[in-house]
Amino acid sequence: MQGVLGSVAPTTLKSYAAAVERFWGFTWGAGAGALRPPSQEEVLRYLAHLRAMGRAPRSMRHDLAAVSFFCKALGFPDPCCGFIPRRAIEGWARLAPPLPDRRRPISLSILRRILRVLPDLCWSSFEVQLFRTAFSLAFFGALRVSELVAGSRADTNGRALSFTDVAWSPRQVLITIRHSKTDQRGKGAAICLRASRQGPVCPVRAVGAYLRVRPSRQGPFLIHGDLSPLTRYQFASLLRACLGSAGFPPSEFGTHSFRIGAATEAANLGLPDKAIMAVGRWRSRAFRSYIRPQWATGH
Missing domain, CATH: 1.10.443.10 (Intergrase catalytic core)
Structure with missing residues (x-):
């Protein structure tokens, strides 16, 4: 487990851990007891929740990657690898394309x-x-x-x-x-x-x-x-x-x-x-x- 966690940058691991904590808190609530493998339906409900909150598709992909990483690290089946979760984010991205980066250059x-x-x-x-x-x-x-x-x-x-x-x-x-x-x-x-x-x-x-x-x-x-x-x-x-x-x-x-x-x-x-x-x-x-x-x- 330690080797798996060490395979990503410390900052990435920290952001993944925060994302998974949000996911588990939404899915099971505080004090839910022992962890169990989440289902694809639970992942889809969470993605729909993120979209209702106005989260950008890029942010949703990050959270999906975090859940996928920790599920694999814990030996759980990956509920994020299916066709529907990834295509749902792709579709939302097409319906609401990201705003262009308008930061000015320092010349x-x-x-x-x-x-x-x-x-x-x-x-x-x-x-x-x-x-x-x-x-x-x-x-x-x-x-x-x-x-x-x-x-x-x-x-x-x-x-x-x-x-x-x-x-x-x-x-x-x-x-x-x-x-x-x-x-x-x-x-x-x-x-x-x-x-x-x-x-x-x-x-x-x-x-x-x-x-x-x-x-x-x-x-x-x-x-x-x-x-x-x-x-x-x-x-x-x-x-x-x-x-x-x-x-x-x-x-x-x-x-x-x-x-x-x-x-x-x-x-x-x-x-x-x-x-x-x-x-x-x-x-x-x-x-x-x-x-x-x-x-x-x-x-």
């Missing part, structure tokens, strides 16, 4: 303006260097926030960029991504960012300046002066503050806007599809949904 020009206002929003020069590095790496590396910073101060899964994952020289910075959303087995990927002439938005210059003030300490690469890790919440909070201070509506952006911006900028420069896929480590044509030419100028 090079927006990044430049964000970095310009950092000194007014950070309480120390160390924090300025920390967030200048975080934002620059997120954009030029087309990184997901989960690949860059810790999920929380107590996050111990080690998936954030670590000190040993970064190799710096005046001409380039090499980054090792040990795990990612599409690499749960940890095959890893290497990113090489070369020095540019973009001044304050050069990722190599930003990392070099940060390393000069960062304590020489193992652990997460992006840390505060008190050695605590930079968290996702802190990253997102200061990003919103910077966007607002720079004159942009924060509600139209998200942490993923750096990755969207990297794809949009690459397309705007005329890079071929294969090159854009390499920039963001995309394995399919899904990267095209990240290209938002209407926002290419960043205004």
Whole structure:
């Protein structure tokens, strides 16, 4: 059982456990006693309940996968593998297609303006260097926030960029991504960012300046002066503050806007599809949904 549970990422296991707890609570109620194999009819009633609550088909698929995983792990028959549950979700998705992702990209020009206002929003020069590095790496590396910073101060899964994952020289910075959303087995990927002439938005210059003030300490690469890790919440909070201070509506952006911006900028420069896929480590044509030419100028 322990080996089966360890076959998925800790964050996935946590979300699966929460989904199954909701399912069992709906199906049998609190204090129902020993677990028993759920039936396909019970799964269908739960899916209908989720649809009545307005849950998106994508969310329903996640819950279905969670129930399926735990049933198999417990040695129960899988009540989710039949034709009807999956086709029901497929049909609901067709009847109510998902809303398009309208998050705006953070372009090079927006990044430049964000970095310009950092000194007014950070309480120390160390924090300025920390967030200048975080934002620059997120954009030029087309990184997901989960690949860059810790999920929380107590996050111990080690998936954030670590000190040993970064190799710096005046001409380039090499980054090792040990795990990612599409690499749960940890095959890893290497990113090489070369020095540019973009001044304050050069990722190599930003990392070099940060390393000069960062304590020489193992652990997460992006840390505060008190050695605590930079968290996702802190990253997102200061990003919103910077966007607002720079004159942009924060509600139209998200942490993923750096990755969207990297794809949009690459397309705007005329890079071929294969090159854009390499920039963001995309394995399919899904990267095209990240290209938002209407926002290419960043205004």
